[in-house]
Amino acid sequence: MSQTTFAQALNRAMRDAMTQDPDVIVMGEDVGALGGVFRITDGLTRDFGEDRCIDTPLAEAGIAGFAVGMAMQGFRPVIEMQFDAFGYPAFEQVVSHIAKLRNRTQGKLAMPIVIRMPYAGGIGGVEHHCDSSEGYYIHTPGLHVVTPSTPADAYSLLRESIFSDDPVVFMEPKPLYWSKADLDLPVGTEPIGRAAVRREGADVTLITYGPQVPTALKAAEVAAAEEDWDVEVIDLRTLVPFDDATVQTSVRKTGRAVVLAEAQGFGGMGAEIAARVQERCFHSLAAPVLRVSGLDMPYPPPKLEHTYLPGVDRVLDTIARLQWDDEPDLTHAGAGGTAVTV
Amino acid sequence: MTSDIADLLPCPEPVRFLAPDGTRVELSEQAAARGYAFPEPEELLAVWRAMVLGRRFDAQSTALTKQGRLAVYPSSRGQDACQVAPILALEEQDWVFPTYRDSMALVTRGIDPVGVLTLLRGDWHCGYDPQATRTAPQCTPLATQAVHAAGSAHALDRRGADAVALCLIGDGATSEGDFHEGLNFAAVFNTPTVYLVQNNKYAISVPLAKQTKAPTLAYKGIGYGVRSEQVDGNDPAAVLAVMQAACRHAREGKGPVLVEAHTYRMEAHTNADDATRYRTPDEVDEWTGQDPIVRLQTWLVAEGHLDEEQIEQVRAEAEEQAADLRDRMNLEPVVEPLSLFEHVYAEPTPQLLEQRAMVQTELAGQAASADSPGQDAMEESTR
Numbered sequence: 001m002s003q004t005t006f007a008q009a010l011n012r013a014m015r016d017a018m019t020q021d022p023d024v025i026v027m028g029e030d031v032g033a034l035g036g037v038f039r040i041t042d043g044l045t046r047d048f049g050e051d052r053c054i055d056t057p058l059a060e061a062g063i064a065g066f067a068v069g070m071a072m073q074g075f076r077p078v079i080e081m082q083f084d085a086f087g088y089p090a091f092e093q094v095v096s097h098i099a100k101l102r103n104r105t106q107g108k109l110a111m112p113i114v115i116r117m118p119y120a121g122g123i124g125g126v127e128h129h130c131d132s133s134e135g136y137y138i139h140t141p142g143l144h145v146v147t148p149s150t151p152a153d154a155y156s157l158l159r160e161s162i163f164s165d166d167p168v169v170f171m172e173p174k175p176l177y178w179s180k181a182d183l184d185l186p187v188g189t190e191p192i193g194r195a196a197v198r199r200e201g202a203d204v205t206l207i208t209y210g211p212q213v214p215t216a217l218k219a220a221e222v223a224a225a226e227e228d229w230d231v232e233v234i235d236l237r238t239l240v241p242f243d244d245a246t247v248q249t250s251v252r253k254t255g256r257a258v259v260l261a262e263a264q265g266f267g268g269m270g271a272e273i274a275a276r277v278q279e280r281c282f283h284s285l286a287a288p289v290l291r292v293s294g295l296d297m298p299y300p301p302p303k304l305e306h307t308y309l310p311g312v313d314r315v316l317d318t319i320a321r322l323q324w325d326d327e328p329d330l331t332h333a334g335a336g337g338t339a340v341t342v
Numbered sequence: 343m344t345s346d347i348a349d350l351l352p353c354p355e356p357v358r359f360l361a362p363d364g365t366r367v368e369l370s371e372q373a374a375a376r377g378y379a380f381p382e383p384e385e386l387l388a389v390w391r392a393m394v395l396g397r398r399f400d401a402q403s404t405a406l407t408k409q410g411r412l413a414v415y416p417s418s419r420g421q422d423a424c425q426v427a428p429i430l431a432l433e434e435q436d437w438v439f440p441t442y443r444d445s446m447a448l449v450t451r452g453i454d455p456v457g458v459l460t461l462l463r464g465d466w467h468c469g470y471d472p473q474a475t476r477t478a479p480q481c482t483p484l485a486t487q488a489v490h491a492a493g494s495a496h497a498l499d500r501r502g503a504d505a506v507a508l509c510l511i512g513d514g515a516t517s518e519g520d521f522h523e524g525l526n527f528a529a530v531f532n533t534p535t536v537y538l539v540q541n542n543k544y545a546i547s548v549p550l551a552k553q554t555k556a557p558t559l560a561y562k563g564i565g566y567g568v569r570s571e572q573v574d575g576n577d578p579a580a581v582l583a584v585m586q587a588a589c590r591h592a593r594e595g596k597g598p599v600l601v602e603a604h605t606y607r608m609e610a611h612t613n614a615d616d617a618t619r620y621r622t623p624d625e626v627d628e629w630t631g632q633d634p635i636v637r638l639q640t641w642l643v644a645e646g647h648l649d650e651e652q653i654e655q656v657r658a659e660a661e662e663q664a665a666d667l668r669d670r671m672n673l674e675p676v677v678e679p680l681s682l683f684e685h686v687y688a689e690p691t692p693q694l695l696e697q698r699a700m701v702q703t704e705l706a707g708q709a710a711s712a713d714s715p716g717q718d719a720m721e722e723s724t725r
Contacts, residue, residue, distance in 0.1 A: 051500065056527070056530075057526055057527060057530055059523045059526065059527070061486075061489065061520055061523050062489055062492075062520075062523030062524070062526065062527045064489075065486060065488075065489025065490055065492075065493060065520060065524065065527075066489055066490075066492055066493035066496070066527050068489070068490045068493060069489065069490040069491060069492060069494035069496070069497060069507075070493045070494070071493075072472070072478065072490065072493075072494050072497070073493075073494050073497030073498055074497070074501075089519070092483055092486060092520075093486060093489070093520075096483050096486065097483075097486060097490070101479070102685050102686070102687070102688070103467070103685045103686055104467040104468050104479050105467075105471075105479055105685075106466060106468070106684075106685050107684065107685040108468075108471045108472055108473055109472050109473065109479075110688065141686055142686055142687065144687075164688070165688040166687045166688050166689075193691070193692070240691065241691035241692055241693060242691075242692075242693060244692060245692075
């Protein structure tokens with residue numbers, strides 16, 4: 001076994017896909033000689049040539065639209081949006097064309113495009129560099145939205161995404177780029193659409209994904225050690241399609257659920273999960289489904305991001321509020337502003 | 343460097359071979375220097391014929407809107423030369439990236455008119471196979487197809503397809519960011535893309551003067567290093583010659599070309615629009631006198647390439663095609679509700695399968711209630 005970082009796993013996934021299929025191409029700003037600002041595409045131009053790993057003009061809509069044209073002619077573009085919030089100029093191309101062309105043409109035009117997007121914060125980045133924009137994409141039918149949290153998943157899910165005939169918004173949690181695992185590549189993990197139980201537990205299901213998986217696992221450890229709560233942690237891995245089955249099985253077992261997501265809470269993935277769990281597991285629930293999220297505001301400047309980000313304490317406070325029989329204080333919104341669902 | 347810029351610059355006046363009265367005019371010195379050749383009579387006969395058929399299709403489609411058969415139809419009457427000649431300048435392996443107004447172009451491309459009108463009738467978003475016809479779905483968002491054309495041209499080039507991507511675009515769309523990004527990408531990657539801006543003077547109701555301060559939209563190519571040209575869009579001979587030259591330039595690997603065709607949309611933006619609110623009858627009359635079909639037909643007849651009998655024949659053919667279109671459009675399209683679920687993803691998600699089952703149950707319920715007319719009448723009375 002060797003130590004493999006999340007970033008290396010992503011690089012290797014592209015490398016292996018490019019070796020396997022000459023129609024796989026990588027495109028984006030600075031992906032060539034520089035290897036991307038996070039070095040995820042390091043060496044691809046050197047090893048595969050400028051035609052396979054292409055430095056483009058600085059224009060996100062152009063990158064996405066150019067990929068649409070190439071996909072129409074049978075290529076499999078993997079495009080990089082340099083930072084989450086830099087993807088917004090490409091939004092129309094993503095939602096109106098990449099997501100919909102299969103549908104608009106009754107299946108005649110596939111859009112096998114991967115939109116790689118570093119997202120999430122906690123790295124001291126300045127504004128427009130730390131958004132969690134998954135909510136925009138999960139709300140767009142036609143897109144798969146995938147977000148790995150381990151180097152093994154980073155490799156396996158990206159490789160699978162590249163060979164998917166559907167477009168995939170591949171959200172890379174940038175605080176995890178430098179995380180490591182004992183791992184020999186290539187590796188195949190569970191496919192797109194399957195969640196993973198990262199920690200088994202009996203008392204409460206903590207559902208999360210991407211950058212917040214380590215927070216959830218840490219909170220589960222603390223909860224077990226200090227509060228005697230046995231927390232089951234589910235890593236969704238894929239937001240669309242959503243793995244209802246794994247989530248339901250867990251919630252039926254534990255009877256309690258908390259959703260943890262870094263993005264703003266209002267109208268987000270957490271709301272979707274909470275609604276689905278309550279629709280499907282109502283009779284198993286001993287308490288309302290609660291959400292822990294970022295705050296409903298623009299991502300803050302770096303000096304304040306740790307107030308914004310849902311941390312272990314906020315998760316533990318929320319878990320504590322699941323003792324519903326104890327008549328929780330409804331006037332108290334809870335640390336971090338997560339509201340009680342009544 | 344100066345010569346490079348001169349090579350990119352459009353002619354100071356739109357390229358023109360035929361005056362509005364159908365007589366030949368001398369090419370400007372700059373246009374002659376670019377080597378534009380007056381097309382062969384057979385080519386012009388083909389353009390004329392396609393315009394006659396195309397205009398009848400356009401008129402029939404407008405009529406179908408009035409009969410409620412189409413939800414909406416954006417007419418391109420008056421732009422006939424811009425719709426027909428660029429398509430006839432293409433080779434079979436070339437690709438077309440049209441907008442919603444380019445239905446006449448698609449019919450000229452040989453796509454079944456019913457397939458062209460599927461979008462506007464409302465039974466599906468695109469009624470033809472883009473791969474088989476090498477024609478992208480008609481694009482409603484403005485200018486986004488400018489980038490698709492660049493990407494496709496680059497891909498076709500890499501495949502060694504010897505193919506050009508023709509992107510049709512309106513004047514309003516040149517204000518969009520994607521127009522800029524499309525031209526820039528096309529130029530940077532030296533792709534075989536030809537952009538035809540059909541400057542019909544209005545973006546719905548907003549006149550060109552409020553769209554741009556550029557003296558001509560063709561100048562927009564210069565900033566990208568794209569060879570540019572402007573042409574009299576109501577002169578079918580000039581449009582054909584300029585588009586043939588543009589396609590040749592692109593096909594020879596010399597990079598993209600931007601052509602601005604000066605033309606006029608004779609009808610309103612769509613049937614839902616009231617063009618009298620933003621333009622004067624005098625202006626419309628002025629353009630009526632520039633009709634591209636009349637212009638070319640006058641020349642063809644005067645030169646002995648066309649006679650009354652041939653004109654009647656093509657008119658009769660156009661009538662037949664219109665009648666066929668009318669008959670087929672008067673049949674209720676069969677739309678299968680469950681087909682909704684077939685093309686969202688290559689493999690439907692579990693969530694879609696759940697919704698599919700729900701809709702299936704709803705449909706079964708509706709079918710059952712349709713079988714019991716008593717209940718149906720009761721429901722009707724409670725509405």
